[in-house]
Structure formats: C-alpha cells, structure tokens
Amino acid sequence: MTDPLEPISRRSTAAIVADRIRAAIMRGTFPPGTQLGEVDLAQRLGVSRGPLREAMQRLVAEGLLRSERHRGLFVRDLDAADVRDVYTARTAVERAAALLLLAAPDRAPAVARLTTAIAAMEAAVAAGDAVALADADHEFHAELVAASGSPRLHRMSRTLLVETRMCLAALQQNPPPPESLLAEHRLLRDALEQGDATRMTAVLEAHMADAVSRILDVTLVDPAAGESGEAPALPA
Amino acid sequence: MTDPLEPISRRSTAAIVADRIRAAIMRGTFPPGTQLGEVDLAQRLGVSRGPLREAMQRLVAEGLLRSERHRGLFVRDLDAADVRDVYTARTAVERAAALLLLAAPDRAPAVARLTTAIAAMEAAVAAGDAVALADADHEFHAELVAASGSPRLHRMSRTLLVETRMCLAALQQNPPPPESLLAEHRLLRDALEQGDATRMTAVLEAHMADAVSRILDVTLVDPAAGESGEAPALPA
DNA sequence: GGTTGTACGGTTGTCGACAATCGCATTGGG
DNA sequence: CCCAATGCGATTGTCGACAACCGTACAACC
Numbered sequence: 001m002t003d004p005l006e007p008i009s010r011r012s013t014a015a016i017v018a019d020r021i022r023a024a025i026m027r028g029t030f031p032p033g034t035q036l037g038e039v040d041l042a043q044r045l046g047v048s049r050g051p052l053r054e055a056m057q058r059l060v061a062e063g064l065l066r067s068e069r070h071r072g073l074f075v076r077d078l079d080a081a082d083v084r085d086v087y088t089a090r091t092a093v094e095r096a097a098a099l100l101l102l103a104a105p106d107r108a109p110a111v112a113r114l115t116t117a118i119a120a121m122e123a124a125v126a127a128g129d130a131v132a133l134a135d136a137d138h139e140f141h142a143e144l145v146a147a148s149g150s151p152r153l154h155r156m157s158r159t160l161l162v163e164t165r166m167c168l169a170a171l172q173q174n175p176p177p178p179e180s181l182l183a184e185h186r187l188l189r190d191a192l193e194q195g196d197a198t199r200m201t202a203v204l205e206a207h208m209a210d211a212v213s214r215i216l217d218v219t220l221v222d223p224a225a226g227e228s229g230e231a232p233a234l235p236a
Numbered sequence: 237m238t239d240p241l242e243p244i245s246r247r248s249t250a251a252i253v254a255d256r257i258r259a260a261i262m263r264g265t266f267p268p269g270t271q272l273g274e275v276d277l278a279q280r281l282g283v284s285r286g287p288l289r290e291a292m293q294r295l296v297a298e299g300l301l302r303s304e305r306h307r308g309l310f311v312r313d314l315d316a317a318d319v320r321d322v323y324t325a326r327t328a329v330e331r332a333a334a335l336l337l338l339a340a341p342d343r344a345p346a347v348a349r350l351t352t353a354i355a356a357m358e359a360a361v362a363a364g365d366a367v368a369l370a371d372a373d374h375e376f377h378a379e380l381v382a383a384s385g386s387p388r389l390h391r392m393s394r395t396l397l398v399e400t401r402m403c404l405a406a407l408q409q410n411p412p413p414p415e416s417l418l419a420e421h422r423l424l425r426d427a428l429e430q431g432d433a434t435r436m437t438a439v440l441e442a443h444m445a446d447a448v449s450r451i452l453d454v455t456l457v458d459p460a461a462g463e464s465g466e467a468p469a470l471p472a
Numbered sequence: 473g474g475t476t477g478t479a480c481g482g483t484t485g486t487c488g489a490c491a492a493t494c495g496c497a498t499t500g501g502g
Numbered sequence: 503c504c505c506a507a508t509g510c511g512a513t514t515g516t517c518g519a520c521a522a523c524c525g526t527a528c529a530a531c532c
Contacts, residue, residue, distance in 0.1 A: 054293040061294040070493045089388040092332030152325040306523045
C-alpha cells in the first residue's frame with residue numbers, strides 16, 4: 001500500500017508536537033479551561049520550549065487554544081454559541097465536500113470507506129463502547145471530507161472535528177442514542193451512493209441540526225437552574 | 237468608534253508579525269515561491285527569530301507558507317487545482333455566511349456595509365484603479381462573512397481571501413472586466429437584501445464559477461504552448 | 473567524459489538563560 | 503474586621519549562540 005521508498009519526509013518537530021497536543025485535547029486529556037504550562041509540557045514531550053511554543057501558535061491559529069499575554073495558554077472552553085458555530089461551519093464544509101464527491105467521476109472507493117466507518121460504528125454499538133463509537137463517527141466525517149480531495153476543506157474539517165470532540169467530551173455523561181446516530185450515517189452514505197444531491201444535503205443538515213440540538217438540550221437540562229438562556233459552559 | 241479605553245490588549249508579537257507577513261504576501265511583496273530567510277526578516281521587523289518562527293508556524297498552519305526541513309520557508313505557489321480549491325472552499329464558507337445572515341433578525345447593517353464596499357468598487361472602477369478595485373472586492377467578501385457573526389467562518393474566510401489575492405496577483409496583468417464584476421456584487425447584495433436564499437446561493441455560485449473560469453482561462457491562454465492541461469504556475 | 477567523493481557556505485533546528493509581567497499571599501493601616 | 507499596598511513566586515516573552523543539516527561547487531577517480 002504505502003511505498004516503502006522515497007518520500008520519507010520527516011515532519012518538523014513542531015508539527016509532531018502540535019499533533020500530540022491536538023490529540024490530547026481531542027481525547028479529553030486536557031479538559032477545556034486547563035492551563036498548559038510550557039516548561040512542564042516541554043520536558044514531558046522531551047523537547048525545548050522553542051518548538052513547543054511554535055506548536056502552540058499553530059493550535060492558537062486553529063482556535064483550539066486561547067493565549068493571554070503573560071498569563072499562559074488555556075484550552076478553549078466552548079459555550080452554546082460555539083457549539084452552534086462549530087456545527088454551522090461543519091455543515092458548510094461537509095456539504096461542500098459531499099457535493100465535490102458527487103461530482104467526482106468515481107465515488108465507489110469513498111462509499112466503501114464510509115461503509116467501513118459505519119461498520120466500525122456498528123461494532124462499537126454492539127460492544128457498548130461509547131468512545132469507539134465517537135471515534136468511528138469522527139472517522140466517518142473525516143473520510144467524507146478527505147475523499148473530496150480538497151486540501152482546504154480537509155484542513156478546516158480537521159480542526160472542526162477536534163472541536164466537535166471537545167464539545168462531546170464536555171457532555172460525555174449523556175451519550176446520544178446509538179440507533180438514530182447509526183441510521184443518520186447510513187442515510188448519508190446511501191444518499192451519497194445514489195448520487196442524490198438534494199437528499200444528501202437535506203440529510204446532512206438534519207444530521208448536524210440533530211447533533212447541535214442534542215448537545216444544547218442536554219446542557220440546558222442539566223443545571224436545572226436555567227433562567228438565562230446561556231449555556232452553563234461558562235463557569236468563569 | 238473605537239473605545240480609547242481599556243481593551244488595549246496588546247496582541248502578541250507573533251500575531252503582529254504574522255499579520256505583517258500575511259499582508260505582505262497578499263500585497264504581492266513576496267511573490268509565490270520566494271524563500272523567506274529568517275534572520276533577514278527578523279532583523280527587518282526588529283524582532284528576534286523566536287517570535288518570527290512562531291508567526292511562520294501560524295502561516296504554515298494556514299497554508300500560506302510551505303516549510304521544508306532545513307531548506308527554509310517558501311511562499312506557496314498555487315496551481316490550477318489550488319485555484320479551484322480556493323474557490324470551492326470560498327463558496328462553501330460564503331454561502332454558509334450568507335445563509336446565516338438571512339436567518340439573522342436584522343440584516344440591514346450588513347447590507348449597508350456591503351453597499352459601502354460596492355461604492356468603493358464603483359469609485360475604483362471610475363478611477364481605473366485595479367488595486368483599489370481588488371481591495372474593495374476583498375472588503376466586500378470579508379464584510380459578508382464578518383457580518384454573519386461566525387468566528388470560524390470568519391477565520392477560514394480570512395485565509396481564503398489572502399489566497400485569492402495571491403491568485404489574482406499572479407495574473408494581475410489581465411484584470412477582469414469591471415462592469416460584470418460590479419454587477420455580480422450588486423446582484424449578491426440585492427439578493428441578500430430581499431432575503432431570497434435560493435437566488436442568493438445561485439448568484440454566489442455563479443460569481444465564484446465566473447472568477448475561477450476567468451483565472452484559469454487566462455492562465456491557459458497565456459503560455460500558448462499548452463499541451464498538458466496543467467496550469468503554468470509550476471515552473472519547477 | 474561521466475561519476476563519485478569531499479569541503480564549504482548558508483540555512484534551519486534547538487537549546488539555555490535573562491528580563492518583563494502577572495497573580496497571589498502577606499502585612500500594615502483605617 | 504475589612505481594605506489597600508507591597509513583596510514574592512511563577513510563568514511567559516525574548517534573545518543570542520551552538521549544533522545539525524542541506525545544497526552546491528570543486529576536485530579526484532574510474
């Protein structure tokens with residue numbers, strides 16, 4: 001599959017560090033709001049503060065971290081507006097990717113990959129593994145955008161998917177109903193396979209709307225003291 | 237307008253440097269493919285290599301620069317596929333922004349700002365100033381996305397607009413017909429003002445398709461030795 | 473003549489240390 | 503008892519220097 005020759009292309013240390021931190025944020029190792037000390041992270045990763053700071057700047061540019069002068073770097077915490085915004089942007093990106101895929105000459109391999117992701121979701125549901133389910137969900141959408149062949153949509157999507165995981169990690173306590181989640185993804189794949197653009201966009205938008213309403217409803221129900229319509233994710 | 241008090245919020249040096257470099261790239265000061273020496277830039281901007289490298293990482297993450305290990309940083313040069321990709325992503329982002337704007341309670345101020353941008357375009361056309369026309373065009377689309385109130389769409393748009401300017405700078409020799417450009421923007425504003433979503437998306441997509449075909453046709457006509465369908469922006 | 477080996481210049485990658493700034497605990501005063 | 507001022511600790515921001523690496527040009531060899 002992968003050519004063992006040629007493009008060894010060792011990535012820069014900053015890129016590797018950025019990927020690590022990104023994965024850690026996505027995984028929930030660093031909950032939103034936590035401060036990331038530079039010296040601590042640097043010696044934990046075995047690098048100096050220079051490359052680490054470069055990696056941090058990348059993540060700040062992506063919107064995953066928030067930098068305060070002489071205060072430090074903090075993992076961004078997302079409020080209700082952010083949740084809506086993430087899903088608005090995701091809808092825009094994934095819709096464009098899907099339309100690009102529909103215009104492609106051969107979308108069979110893409111459909112196959114989506115089916116693989118769905119299979120992973122099914123296995124996760126069968127095993128009752130919520131984390132694996134979220135992973136497979138993530139993989140489904142990542143594959144969808146990657147298959148479009150658009151590097152810019154792909155890059156945007158990567159950041160947005162990480163933010164999605166941040167939202168989900170905040171309310172991991174209340175997982176979504178696995179059946180409807182699976183059904184929505186199957187619908188998405190089917191619409192893509194059949195080449196029905198209008199149906200695909202409709203399903204995609206419904207899927208996103210469902211997700212955001214699910215997240216926001218949960219967060220609004222939980223505190224049980226909701227006079228203001230604001231989400232409770234702002235403890236400050 | 238701007239409150240002279242309080243939020244002084246001195247931005248980080250890296251952010252300022254990144255903005256400078258970004259503006260320089262957009263302005264065409266650094267043509268695509270040029271290598272950016274760190275020591276040279278650092279002492280020209282009056283900062284050390286540390287903050288400058290952080291700024292560079294931001295631009296690399298945005299896709300404006302390309303980093304090669306131990307080789308240096310280069311301004312990315314865009315080929316035909318990149319042009320299509322930029323406009324695909326722009327269509328996705330601006331369409332979402334416009335739809336968001338249509339759903340907003342009051343879109344009058346946004347329309348006013350777009351009208352201001354159109355007025356600037358008209359003035360540029362009257363003066364025959366191609367650079368001012370491009371600036372106004374840029375401002376129109378930037379305002380459109382900014383008015384949507386979505387920070388993520390706004391961030392994506394900013395990078396994409398810089399890349400658009402990079403494309404335009406490459407073929408500045410052959411400016412687009414000002415009348416049709418103006419007409420398309422007026423149509424866009426009108427559709428937005430009237431709240432006609434389907435017409436707005438149609439106009440927007442047509443506008444983007446026009447732009448990309450204009451750019452690619454120009455680049456394909458120019459070399460006059462086009463056997464391969466590839467764009468000539470790959471001198472390597 | 474073509475190819476390989478080698479020395480060189482320049483660039484990036486990385487590191488450690490110093491200075492500036494901020495938050496917080498302590499202490500003095502009202 | 504509460505509030506304000508101050509000193510301290512910790513963290514970030516910045517800088518200069520060293521080491522590693524790559525591309526190129528020249529020379530030697532087959």
